[in-house]
């Protein structure tokens with residue numbers, strides 16, 4: 561199938577073969593390739609990652625693939641927003657050069673079996689609540705990195721544990737790609753941008769801001785000398801008062817290993833995941849210690 565040059569203002573590769581043909585030509589011309597993997601439903605947070613990729617590369621590939629293997633059967637795979645024409649229109653206004661938009665059969669052909677388990681930093685936090693998640697993410701990202709073969713790939717810090725999992729994946733597989741984290745895009749009131757925010761009702765959207773407020777409260781408490789337990793208690797009370805239920809976790813962890821803080825920890829990360837109505841939100845912030 562040739563590259564689709566006509567549907568959108570930006571070319572789309574639907575197959576790995578077409579993707580490789582374009583990227584190989586760029587590489588043969590001595591160009592540096594940047595990559596931003598996404599599941600579409602693009603918002604300003606994603607687009608800022610595209611801008612960041614362009615600062616590190618001559619050509620930027622953006623993949624749009626709602627990866628079924630990172631959703632559990634009871635999760636929102638069917639309902640997940642699919643807005644490819646809108647996504648392409650947004651990308652056409654940013655420094656992006658190619659969309660890779662495969663279908664599930666292209667990514668997981670008949671007989672596909674490989675599943676990657678990253679271990680280490682993928683254990684705990686998200687995995688305690690979504691045990692399938694990082695296996696699906698690591699596997700699809702490993703495939704995408706092999707398919708695109710970029711020099712640099714950008715992942716949002718909003719999914720902070722995912723970013724650490726990808727760094728470990730790349731290290732453990734010796735993949736020749738630099739992984740860079742992009743700052744979390746935030747709405748004016750502080751809510752982390754997420755494709756899932758569209759699920760929030762008006763009332764939930766108003767209360768959702770308390771997730772970033774709780775992280776900030778934990779941060780400020782820790783900075784003024786409170787213990788982790790005392791700081792967490794305050795954060796949890798803010799989340800409960802806003803109606804978050806269940807609160808999957810609110811933790812202060814080592815920023816690199818995501819293990820509990822130790823004497824050797826140089827930086828910390830405050831991470832939380834909780835549900836508001838049917839929508840699960842996650843967020844995290846840095847804590848200098």
Ligand code: PAF
Nearest residue numbers: 597598599627697700719
């Ligand atoms: O963060 C996401 O959007 C997804 O987990 C990713 C990295 C594109 C893999 O499907």
